[in-house]
Amino acid sequence: MNDNETxxxxxxxxxxxASGDGHxxxxxxxxxxxxxxxxxxxxxxxxxxxxxDPAAAKRAERQVATLFGLSMLATLVFLVSYFAIPxxxxxFFPGIGMAKTQNVVLGLSLGFAIFLIGIxxxxxxxxxxxxxxxxxxxxxxxxxxxxRAKAVAVVAEGVDSTQLPRRPLLKYSLGGALGLFALPLGxxxxxxxxxxxxxxxxxxxxxxxxxDGKPIRLMRDPEMTPIRFDEVTxxxxxxxxxETLQKYIDEGKHVLEARAKxxxxxxxLDPDLIKVQKAKDWGVDxxxxxxxxxxxxxxxxxxxxxxxxxxxxxxxxxxxxxxEDCAVIFGPARRPLPxxxxxxxxxxYLVATQGFQEPVGPxxxxxxR
Amino acid sequence: xxxxxxxxxxxxxxxxDRQADxxxxxxxxxxxxxxxxxxxxxxxxxxSFLAKKVFPDHWSFMLGEIAMYSMIVCLLTGVFLTFWFxxxxxxxxxxxxxVPLQGVTMSDAYRSTLAISFDIRGGLLIRQxxxxxxxxxxxxxxxxxxxxxxxxxxxKPREIxxxxxTILSLLACIExxxxxxxxxxxxxxxxxxxxxxxMQSAPVIGSYLSYFVFGGAFPGxxxxxxxxxxxxxxxxxxxxxxxxxxILLVFLHxxxxxxxxxxxxxxxxxxxxxxxxxxxxxxxxFIVFGVIALISAVVTINPIWAYGPYDPSPITAGSQPDWxxxxxxxxxxxxxxxxxxxxxxxxxxxxxxxxxxxLLPLMWTIIGVYPFVEAWVTGDKREHHLLDxxxxxxxxxxxxxAGISMYVVLFLAAGNDLMAIKLHLSINxxxxxxxxxxxxxxxxxxxxxxxxxxxxxxxxxxxVLHGRETGTIWRYADGRFEEIHAQLTPEERWVLVQHESQExxxxxxxxxxxxxDTPIARKQRLRAKFSRFYFKDRVAPPTPSELEAAxxxxxxxxxxxxxxxxxxxxAGAGQERETIKADRQHD
Numbered sequence: 001m002n003d004n005e006t007x008x009x010x011x012x013x014x015x016x017x018a019s020g021d022g023h024x025x026x027x028x029x030x031x032x033x034x035x036x037x038x039x040x041x042x043x044x045x046x047x048x049x050x051x052x053d054p055a056a057a058k059r060a061e062r063q064v065a066t067l068f069g070l071s072m073l074a075t076l077v078f079l080v081s082y083f084a085i086p087x088x089x090x091x092f093f094p095g096i097g098m099a100k101t102q103n104v105v106l107g108l109s110l111g112f113a114i115f116l117i118g119i120x121x122x123x124x125x126x127x128x129x130x131x132x133x134x135x136x137x138x139x140x141x142x143x144x145x146x147x148r149a150k151a152v153a154v155v156a157e158g159v160d161s162t163q164l165p166r167r168p169l170l171k172y173s174l175g176g177a178l179g180l181f182a183l184p185l186g187x188x189x190x191x192x193x194x195x196x197x198x199x200x201x202x203x204x205x206x207x208x209x210x211x212d213g214k215p216i217r218l219m220r221d222p223e224m225t226p227i228r229f230d231e232v233t234x235x236x237x238x239x240x241x242x243e244t245l246q247k248y249i250d251e252g253k254h255v256l257e258a259r260a261k262x263x264x265x266x267x268x269l270d271p272d273l274i275k276v277q278k279a280k281d282w283g284v285d286x287x288x289x290x291x292x293x294x295x296x297x298x299x300x301x302x303x304x305x306x307x308x309x310x311x312x313x314x315x316x317x318x319x320x321x322x323x324e325d326c327a328v329i330f331g332p333a334r335r336p337l338p339x340x341x342x343x344x345x346x347x348x349y350l351v352a353t354q355g356f357q358e359p360v361g362p363x364x365x366x367x368x369r
Numbered sequence: 370x371x372x373x374x375x376x377x378x379x380x381x382x383x384x385x386d387r388q389a390d391x392x393x394x395x396x397x398x399x400x401x402x403x404x405x406x407x408x409x410x411x412x413x414x415x416x417s418f419l420a421k422k423v424f425p426d427h428w429s430f431m432l433g434e435i436a437m438y439s440m441i442v443c444l445l446t447g448v449f450l451t452f453w454f455x456x457x458x459x460x461x462x463x464x465x466x467x468v469p470l471q472g473v474t475m476s477d478a479y480r481s482t483l484a485i486s487f488d489i490r491g492g493l494l495i496r497q498x499x500x501x502x503x504x505x506x507x508x509x510x511x512x513x514x515x516x517x518x519x520x521x522x523x524x525k526p527r528e529i530x531x532x533x534x535t536i537l538s539l540l541a542c543i544e545x546x547x548x549x550x551x552x553x554x555x556x557x558x559x560x561x562x563x564x565x566x567x568m569q570s571a572p573v574i575g576s577y578l579s580y581f582v583f584g585g586a587f588p589g590x591x592x593x594x595x596x597x598x599x600x601x602x603x604x605x606x607x608x609x610x611x612x613x614x615x616i617l618l619v620f621l622h623x624x625x626x627x628x629x630x631x632x633x634x635x636x637x638x639x640x641x642x643x644x645x646x647x648x649x650x651x652x653x654x655f656i657v658f659g660v661i662a663l664i665s666a667v668v669t670i671n672p673i674w675a676y677g678p679y680d681p682s683p684i685t686a687g688s689q690p691d692w693x694x695x696x697x698x699x700x701x702x703x704x705x706x707x708x709x710x711x712x713x714x715x716x717x718x719x720x721x722x723x724x725x726x727x728l729l730p731l732m733w734t735i736i737g738v739y740p741f742v743e744a745w746v747t748g749d750k751r752e753h754h755l756l757d758x759x760x761x762x763x764x765x766x767x768x769x770x771a772g773i774s775m776y777v778v779l780f781l782a783a784g785n786d787l788m789a790i791k792l793h794l795s796i797n798x799x800x801x802x803x804x805x806x807x808x809x810x811x812x813x814x815x816x817x818x819x820x821x822x823x824x825x826x827x828x829x830x831x832x833v834l835h836g837r838e839t840g841t842i843w844r845y846a847d848g849r850f851e852e853i854h855a856q857l858t859p860e861e862r863w864v865l866v867q868h869e870s871q872e873x874x875x876x877x878x879x880x881x882x883x884x885x886d887t888p889i890a891r892k893q894r895l896r897a898k899f900s901r902f903y904f905k906d907r908v909a910p911p912t913p914s915e916l917e918a919a920x921x922x923x924x925x926x927x928x929x930x931x932x933x934x935x936x937x938x939x940a941g942a943g944q945e946r947e948t949i950k951a952d953r954q955h956d
Binding site for chain 2 (some may be wrong): 027035036037040041042044058077082087088090093096099100103104105107108110112113114115116117118119120122124125126128129130131133134135136137138140141153180190192193195196201202215221239241251252254255256257259260261263292296297298299300301302303314317318328330332333335341346360361362363364365366367368369
């Protein structure tokens, strides 16, 4: 279809300009008849100083040459400073603060070396090169009907000579082969990207099964030292990892994967403030352990407001109320932070006797299954 | 060696045809290396055509150039960075020269980024140029896109190029995200952590998606090399390919131009590529590059050494992505948690999914199809090479501003924590306000923008009919004061009167003989509705007869000594006034 010839095509429809002044061309525009202004044509060219005055032209030339000269100077500064400035040198940059001398000097010299070439070239173009505007005609993008007809004929001839239109067997078998050949490639990529282990999403290394069924000690992160209950004073916050992480650290394998789900925050507050009995029961005299992985998209819930007992995720500001079993009180997260049941072992250290009772971290499709 | 020196018979026939040809015979013939090249590729034929190609001049046409040049700077510095960057998540112990991190276990990617910043001379500069150029690239792409939108440069025949540009801008964002995730510092790692959460939020396939992309459990060791491959190979290849097509189409279509005296839809007025544009545009590359280098010299960007290596447990306050991902991050902050629900034990994370995986494709699809929607509404199938002044397309301009207002709300939401801290406000109040604004801001800004456009059009009309206010007050002998209005020159006037003012389409016959809606009528009725939405408020450009009438009025007023210069409506009042009030009349 040639959509340049829409005037005729559109005539058959029933849409007309609202003014109903008789013309039915689309688009509807009010430019009607002869009552319109005429394009006055290009205004007269105004000469610049350098066009008429040789002195001004000479001046412009000198200015441009100066800019280029300064650029060369800046390049020289770069070359010298690259070797002259020691790596560790710093200085006080007024208004910015302590700065790495090398970076500032190299950057400024490189910047000016490049920038001045640009300024020089533009100044040259604006003062000395011709500023008389040139008019170039446009032509419609579309090919002429003859050209189109010829193209159609040529293509049709080519297609005919393949005998495709007469031999459907070729058409369908080729289509099938072309349609299928990408499958192996796609399968290779997608099939081998994994592995997929969705059950793993619901599992953390806080499960006593990972510790031969023994309760797992809460360890300070990153020191990996056990936490005695009497060290947990009221209002204190501990970043906690399970004792079982040590095995991963020693082996040097999958440490971050384990940490990504096992991070726990331990906070002690006045037990009377805790409004949920289960939360109280799962803690030790007001010391509560919760998963530190946000139930929104998995950032670490790292900000604890000691006065309000709110835990805030710095990524998207989901706010969890510690006194309400870490229920979401604001922000985009839906679910409370999962609580880790803790108690004190015979040696006086905090331990988890059972793993998390639900998957930690962000939601996923199979989460509740 | 060269055969171009031989006189060809055809050339004799063209003697004196063009000045350039005369010059060609007067100056020295093409020899040496140029001649050798031309013997082999025949480029001389194209050179004369290309060198004389005309480009119109306007400051806003530089925006696309900034995008192009900052992209080139990114490509150049990016190649440098690949010499030292190690895209590996293998854990190593840092022993470089940055003392605070010595002995810390970190990924090789982070270690090598620290090495680029501290141990490779000039490395920090190149890294900062790369990052600044990337930010400027995305900014300029967006602003260039806004220029093209508001001036209607996307209209036929440039719709394809608009779509190319749309894809380019989306790729620019993704490329940027992939790039700033590579150093594997705490901030970017947190970004990847969030990305993992986004993927998991996809219904049905979420968990699979996450495991496929990360090659197993988060974070794994696969994501850094995979992002690297996407960042340095896959996306740049598509970017450069599409960008080349984008530029070739600009060449093919010839650049659009703003309306002005001598400029028509059938010509292009400006300066030739050689020498003016080679100097100006070429020089501008150096200006853009130079400015980026100067910024990189004095303004630190992404000080990864301050964040530390990525670890899923620690986090910093004020964790935010680079600016161009801000709006998506803001959307996630605004979406309320109660949108998540479960059916048959399956979790629908509608508090995450729409803002993370849906928002970008949806937004860019809307942007990409806009030219086709507008063309369908107007029924305009003509080529447009003259740009619209934004005020002369009030509805389009208002739609654009409404979209931008929505974007800005999301963008601000990404900084709700910082605003709360700096302005001492409640973060909850800010978030709630922004949630409301997301729905309120677009219609309000649409309405305000449209009214401003119409008012500007009326002001233009008044200026044409009554001249420009000179600020000179005359006092007549009879005590009357009058401000002198200077008539516009034809050149000044032309800019204000040249535009077309479309009127809404109306349905004439929508029913067949039996009074039943014809199938075509339903579609047409919708189109008529859209047409009314677009064009019912309109201010027609003045015509010569109106100007004539206005002059008469001035003469009459002069005679009647009542100095009626505040009168907007041209003489012959009644029907003329209708045109100006047409917006109400059509309601």
